[in-house]
Amino acid sequence: MGTHTAEQPAPVADLSVPTRTGLLIIGASQSGVQLAVSLRALGFDEHITLLGDEDHRPYQRPALSKEFLQGTVESESLIFRSNEYWAEHNVDLVKGEYIVRIDRDADGSGIAHASSGRHFPFKRLALTVGARARKLEIDGGDLDGVLYLRNADDALALKARVGDAQDVVVIGGGFIGLEAASSLQKMGKNVTVLEFGPRLVGRAVGEETAEYFLQAHRARGLDIRLNTSAARLTATDGGRSVAGVELQDGTLLPAQIVLVGIGVIPNTQLAEQLGLTVDNGIVVDRYALASDGTTVAIGDCANMPNPVPGAEPGERIRLESVNNAIEHAKVAAYSLTGRREEYAGIPWFWSNQADLKLQIAGLCNGYDRTVLRSDEERGKFSVLYYRRGQVIAADCVNAPLDFMAVKNALAKGRNIPADAAADPATPLKTITTDS
Amino acid sequence: MPTVHFTDAEGEVRDVQGNPGDSVMETAVRNGVPGIVAECGGSLSCATCHVFVREDCLSKLPPMEDMEDEMLYGTAVDREDNSRLSCQLRLTDELDLFVTTPETQV
Numbered sequence: 001m002g003t004h005t006a007e008q009p010a011p012v013a014d015l016s017v018p019t020r021t022g023l024l025i026i027g028a029s030q031s032g033v034q035l036a037v038s039l040r041a042l043g044f045d046e047h048i049t050l051l052g053d054e055d056h057r058p059y060q061r062p063a064l065s066k067e068f069l070q071g072t073v074e075s076e077s078l079i080f081r082s083n084e085y086w087a088e089h090n091v092d093l094v095k096g097e098y099i100v101r102i103d104r105d106a107d108g109s110g111i112a113h114a115s116s117g118r119h120f121p122f123k124r125l126a127l128t129v130g131a132r133a134r135k136l137e138i139d140g141g142d143l144d145g146v147l148y149l150r151n152a153d154d155a156l157a158l159k160a161r162v163g164d165a166q167d168v169v170v171i172g173g174g175f176i177g178l179e180a181a182s183s184l185q186k187m188g189k190n191v192t193v194l195e196f197g198p199r200l201v202g203r204a205v206g207e208e209t210a211e212y213f214l215q216a217h218r219a220r221g222l223d224i225r226l227n228t229s230a231a232r233l234t235a236t237d238g239g240r241s242v243a244g245v246e247l248q249d250g251t252l253l254p255a256q257i258v259l260v261g262i263g264v265i266p267n268t269q270l271a272e273q274l275g276l277t278v279d280n281g282i283v284v285d286r287y288a289l290a291s292d293g294t295t296v297a298i299g300d301c302a303n304m305p306n307p308v309p310g311a312e313p314g315e316r317i318r319l320e321s322v323n324n325a326i327e328h329a330k331v332a333a334y335s336l337t338g339r340r341e342e343y344a345g346i347p348w349f350w351s352n353q354a355d356l357k358l359q360i361a362g363l364c365n366g367y368d369r370t371v372l373r374s375d376e377e378r379g380k381f382s383v384l385y386y387r388r389g390q391v392i393a394a395d396c397v398n399a400p401l402d403f404m405a406v407k408n409a410l411a412k413g414r415n416i417p418a419d420a421a422a423d424p425a426t427p428l429k430t431i432t433t434d435s
Numbered sequence: 436m437p438t439v440h441f442t443d444a445e446g447e448v449r450d451v452q453g454n455p456g457d458s459v460m461e462t463a464v465r466n467g468v469p470g471i472v473a474e475c476g477g478s479l480s481c482a483t484c485h486v487f488v489r490e491d492c493l494s495k496l497p498p499m500e501d502m503e504d505e506m507l508y509g510t511a512v513d514r515e516d517n518s519r520l521s522c523q524l525r526l527t528d529e530l531d532l533f534v535t536t537p538e539t540q541v
Contacts, residue, residue, distance in 0.1 A: 041469070060476045067478075077457065078476075082465045089467070322474055345541065350480035357502070359480055400502065404482065404509020429508075 020121040021092070022046025023336065024112055026099050026270065027128035028058040030322055031299030033080045034329035035126055040089045042337045049120060050086075051094040051112075056152050057083070058093070062322060064155040065179040066352055070187060071159075075152070094120070102274055108294035126332065127271060127282060127290070127297040131264035131320065136171060140233025145242035146258045149180055158259065165256035166190055169245045171230055173200040175351045177261035178217065182354040184259075185222055192223040192253055194230060194245070196262075204349070206364055208372060208383045209395040213356070216397075220354055233258060264320065266301045279303060281318040286342050288332035296335055298328040307343035308363055309413060310392065317363075321349050346410040348403075355379075359400060361407035362393030373402060373424040384421055391416045405429045437526035439463070441486075443470045444538040455528050459521035460484040470536025477522035479503060483540040484521040485510040489533035493517060496524055496532075512537035 023039070025032045028050050036048050052058065059078040067073040086093050097114040102125070104110035112120040133148040135141065145161065148154050158180075162168075166189065170181045173195030185191045199210040200217075217224055225247075234244040234252065245253045266281040277283040277291035281303035288296045288304070306315040307327075327345050334341040349360040367385035374381050382402040385393040394406035405428035409416050413435075420431045436452045439459055443449075453462035463471040463484075472483035479502050488496065496519065499507075503523050507514045521534065 037467070062476055062478065077461055079465065081467060085465065085467045322476075326474060348481075350475060350478065352478055352480070357480070400482075400505040401508055404506070408509065 019047075020109070020123060021049040022122075023048045023124045023126060024120055024122035025050045025126040025128055026112065027130055027299075027301075028052025028054070028093065028095070029128050029130050029299060029325065030061065031130075031325035031329045032126070032128035033058045034326045035128060035296075035298065035332055036089070036091050037081070038330050038333035039336060040091075042333055044333070044337050046123070048089075048091045049094060049122070050091055051097055051099070051120065053096065053098040054151060054153065055096045057095070059152060060322075061151070062350075064152065065149050065176055066183055068155055069159060069162075069180065069183045078152075099270060102270060104274060108292070124336065125295045126336070127295060127301060128299050128325075128329075129267040129270065129301045131266045131300040133260070134263045134265055136230075136258075136260045136262065138230060138232055140235060140242065143233055143235055143242040143258075144240050145256060146233065146260065148260050149176055150264070158257070161257055162187065162189070167254045168192070168257045168259060169194060169230075169253050169255040170259045170261065171245075172261035172263070173197075173202075173224065173226070174261055174263065175201060175204065177259070178213065178353045179351060180259055180261065181222060182217070182220075182356075185220070186354065192225065192255075193217075194228045194247075195224065195226050196229045198227055200224070200226075205358075205360065205395050206367070206370060206383055206385065208370060209358075209381075209397075212381050212397065213353070213358075216356055217353070230258075264300070266303075266318065268301065271295075271297065271301075283316075286331075287335045287340055288328060289335055296332040298332045299325040302328065304328065304343070306363075308347065308392075309410070310387070310390065312366075319347055321347065323348050346407055348407055355398075357398050357400075359396045359403040360393065361396075361403055362391075362410050364393040364395075367392060369418060371418045371421045373399070373421065375399075375424045380424070382424075384416065384418070386418050389415075389418070391418075391421075402428055405432065408432075437528065437530040438532070439526070440531075440533045441468050441470060442533070442535045444536065453526045455526050457526050459486065459524040459526065459532065459534065461522075462526065463521065468536070470540070471521060472540040473522060479506060479520070479522065482506040482510045482520060485512065485514070485537055485540060486519055486521045486524075486534040487515055487537070488517045488519050489535075490517060492532050492534075495530060499523070510537070511539045511541055 058080045099112045101113045109123045133150040168189045170177045170193045181191045230245045236243045268278045271282040282297035300320045303318045306317040351358045364385040369386040371384045380399040381397040382399045383395045396403035441449045475481040
């Protein structure tokens with residue numbers, strides 16, 4: 001094999017059409033990486049292309065607002081898998097390609113076209129395209145020094161600028177804003193957080209947890225202003241860089257950096273162009289299949305049936321978390337290998353802010369009772385959420401035992417009776433019951 | 436180079452070389468060692484990088500801090516005296532470490 005005579009010339013490869021990949025995963029994200037990894041674990045043997053629009057190998061995002069920003073971890077340690085791993089597992093990594101259009105055939109195969117002019121033929125398609133930072137649309141919002149924190153380049157831009165800055169205004173009192181504010185405060189910056197709403201971390205935690213974080217951050221010296229929004233951003237004399245934030249009441253806060261963390265918008269442009277159903281994300285069924293029945297969409301960009309036990313029938317949810325990216329990818333990997341497996345596990349989240357380590361198990365939507373467990377001396381604080389007597393979620397600060405107990409109880413369909421849970425000296429694990 | 440020998444619950448062994456300063460968890464994940472999940476990327480939030488350390492290697496490792504100790508009570512497979520979270524174990528120049536991964540991490 002491999003030799004050709006003059007009478008039998010070697011076939012000339014058509015270089016204009018690249019080889020067709022078995023599965024094109026658009027989005028080299030947490031969910032994209034997990035999908036490729038899970039597919040290989042399940043024995044999926046077709047070629048996989050994992051394509052991203054950033055010029056970095058696939059990396060983990062959570063540290064960008066914390067350890068990476070503070071310089072306590074190197075960028076190399078954020079990389080998901082070694083190059084050797086991808087090569088050995090027959091996964092092509094494509095960096096820096098932004099897909100602008102997809103042509104589809106009736107069987108689900110097609111060609112994805114990148115803005116560079118390259119194109120990527122595929123047999124099957126996965127959208128792991130994530131979400132993008134919501135832009136601050138006020139006067140001065142496009143000045144130099146107005147920054148976001150969604151991807152590695154955002155973090156690098158912030159790091160590059162932070163040395164010359166003394167005053168930072170963070171717009172948005174959600175997880176990203178508070179994590180970054182805590183990091184920047186630790187780095188010696190004078191940080192003010194502006195929150196438009198009446199409390200911190202709006203929809204993600206309950207009232208008690210929000211209040212706990214407000215008091216804890218203020219006690220640590222962070223200037224947090226609730227019910228406060230920026231009216232406009234002012235510029236330096238040259239007019240290009242941000243110099244300050246003018247509030248609605250006319251107060252002017254100096255700022256050499258304005259960091260905006262006001263939520264994200266799911267990336268649905270490609271799904272819309274493909275004619276897939278879109279409604280607060282790409283609408284998928286419980287097997288991670290979009291409305292065409294063949295494209296899978298997972299992670300931050302996907303709107304799925306609420307997988308939590310006890311959820312109302314028909315209730316849908318879009319989750320932005322590492323845990324969801326991983327679990328949803330597993331569901332999709334089963335779908336792509338012809339199996340039907342539903343979402344397993346209990347959604348959980350974490351956020352590290354200064355020395356406050358928040359872990360959330362479950363979703364607290366629709367709770368009718370809370371139980372507080374507070375141990376001020378040891379700096380531990382938990383809130384358990386109940387619906388009709390059944391524990392459905394918990395927010396735990398520096399209380400990993402509580403977190404683990406609730407997460408395990410939820411995963412096994414067990415309960416932690418509310419009355420017994422109120423005593424912080426009682427380990428929750430010891431009072432967990434079968435129903 | 437430091438080497439970590441991972442034995443899975445079925446007894447299959449993988450030897451993985453790593454860089455000094457990296458954690459045992461990172462070394463495992465980057466090379467696709469299946470018994471380590473590490474959802475939280477090493478921020479001590481998930482307890483899915485649980486390993487059992489071979490007894491004679493325990494003394495080569497740094498002592499456990501409170502947070503790791505508490506998280507170990509929530510692992511999917513119950514902790515033993517030789518349990519550690521591999522995100523807290525840093526490789527050093529000549530470290531030759533033997534660990535066993537539990538049957539499941541979640």
